[in-house]
Amino acid sequence: MKINLKDDIIRYVLRRRRKKELNKSTRDIEDFDISKGSVSNIEKKGNVKPDTLEIYLKKIGLTEDEVIKRAKALEEEMKEVYYQLETIETIIEDGDLKAAKEQLERFQFEEFYPLTPNYFFLQGLICSEEKDIEKAQNKFKQAIKVCKDYALKPRDNIIAACYAELAACSHLQHDLQKAIKYADQGLEAYDETKNKKGIKYKILGNKTMYLLKSSNTDQASRLLDKVWPEVEKLDHGYEDYPVLNLYKFRSTILRDQGHYGEALQCCNKGQKLARRYRSSSKSHYLDFIILSGSIFLLQKEFTKAFERFQLALDSDRDFKSPRRHMDVHTYFGILFTAKKEWPKATMHVEEALKIGKERPDAFRLAKALIVRGNICYSQKQFSEAIPYYQEAASLAERHGYKQRQYTALLKLADCFDNLDEKEKLRDCTETMYRLQKWTQDKKRG
Known part of the structure; x- marks a missing residue:
């Protein structure tokens, strides 16, 4: 047999022929020669004997060569569809949800189409951006379910990406333990050989954040210790913020452990990386400025700390990163409290509370x-x-x-x-x- 039933595209061609072109159910196909279970195995698991497949092909009126020809044509078509879906993801990231929705509406996929999980994923992203968290979760879960139901093996790490987004949804719902669980499932689903490699570092960064917020600092530290040799060897060709988050949290943990020199060194390296992406990730660039100021503050180098905090404010005069302003004013409150300058301390913290x-x-x-x-x-x-x-x-x-x-x-x-x-x-x-x-x-x- 020339047909590889482990290939999602091959199985899609077979299922589509039966369902869409012939309008036949599995019951219409089964008889004494082929069971309903065998039909399901061919279309889902791709695990049957060659003679059973031969019977199936006769039932749907296709030869092996015709199936392969259709599969090759479909593969070329899917390359363009995948390109368009990736572009829509960028449109979502840029915040133009209306345009993203209009683009997505052009596609009408069957549930068993190999790129349907990517389609549901993008719908979930849009819902997340619209703050409809429950609907977003349903879309991400739907993407995962489709893969399981039809034994799809996506050629990118879309399933890991879905788990990453489910973790983010749980974080927004203040369920940190569930967020950690989804992050672990995302790491388990991740495949080094597939596209969307950067999702691994996004999940690692987010899991570290969930652990820190839930007071599991030791676990967060062990996680970063384990992956750090790998992170340091990266060429940083991944999307910016996943790797930047790892540097930020590594610096934070080192700072809180009292390793100020190492923390500052890690922070400075992170800031250099963030500078490359400043146009698209200004908030992360500010994080490292503020973080370095907090390290100086703990070392009681008040002048250096003050200058870093002021630099962060001056670097965002258009107030595009309000939460970073909140961080700075809170740290100013700590700094001026240490210097017993109560009016200044109060003024800054009140500003932080207002934000x-x-x-x-x-x-x-x-x-x-x-x-x-x-x-x-x-x-x-x-x-x-x-x-x-x-x-x-x-x-x-x-x-x-x-x-x-x-x-x-x-x-x-x-x-x-x-x-x-x-x-x-x-x-x-x-x-x-x-x-x-x-x-x-x-x-x-």
Whole structure:
């Protein structure tokens, strides 16, 4: 037999001939010579004996040569369709959803068409951009289901990409554990030999972020340690931000571990890479400026830290990256608190809180609230600090940011202790105990 039934295009030709051209069901094909199960195996799994396939071909009125000829023509057609679908993905990334929808509407694929998963994926991306998260999830799951139902083997990493987007949807829904699970499924589905290679680094970067936000810092560190030799050898021919995220989180972890020299070195390398993509990824370029400032801040090099933070603001005077402005003003609050310049500290953190409430970002907002409480606490204004810590703890709890919650509760407990509020202190310490126990259980697990 010349026909390779493991080829998605071959099986598509066969199924389309039966369903669309002959309008026959599997029951119409089956008889004493060929069972319904054998028809399904041919069209789905491609696992039958040569004589069974020969019977099937007679039933649908095609020779092997005709099937191969059709498959070759279809393969050429699919190359152009794939090119167009990739271009539509770029249109979505550029934010022109109306144009992307108009382009997608031109295509009418059967469910078993080999590029249908890519079609559903793009629909999911559009829904994500429109903030219709539930519909987006359904589209990504539909793409995965189609592959399973018809035993499709996409020639790119579209399935890994679907899992990456499902993880991102779960993150937006504040379910970090599910986000991590989907990220793992994406890494498992990833195939080094296929197109969309950059999706691996997107998933790795996002998984690191999910781990950090869910207070699994040790796991995040181990993950980056494992992949770092590979990352450093990359030629950086992948799309920009997946690799940049890895450098950002690596720098962050090194900084938090007190390895300031290594953190700064990693940060500087990331910034050099980000400079190449500044036109399309300005926010990541700003991340490295801010991150380097935070490293200097921890080293108490206040002048260098101030200059980096101010540089970040000046680099985005048109306010295209508001969340980075929020980061800077929060860090300014920390810096001026350390210098006991309370009015300046308060002014900057209030600006951070304003941005955070206009453009909700619970992770950043919880931090800004803690810093605002610290300004009061540092001046022994314990009663004034309490509402900020309480709001931060509540916000962090709702979104699963356990380390932020613990930090806020620790400061809150200190305030209650200073005010001799024994009952409230006890409530805080009980919650902190449960959080600490959860952390220890995670480490052991």
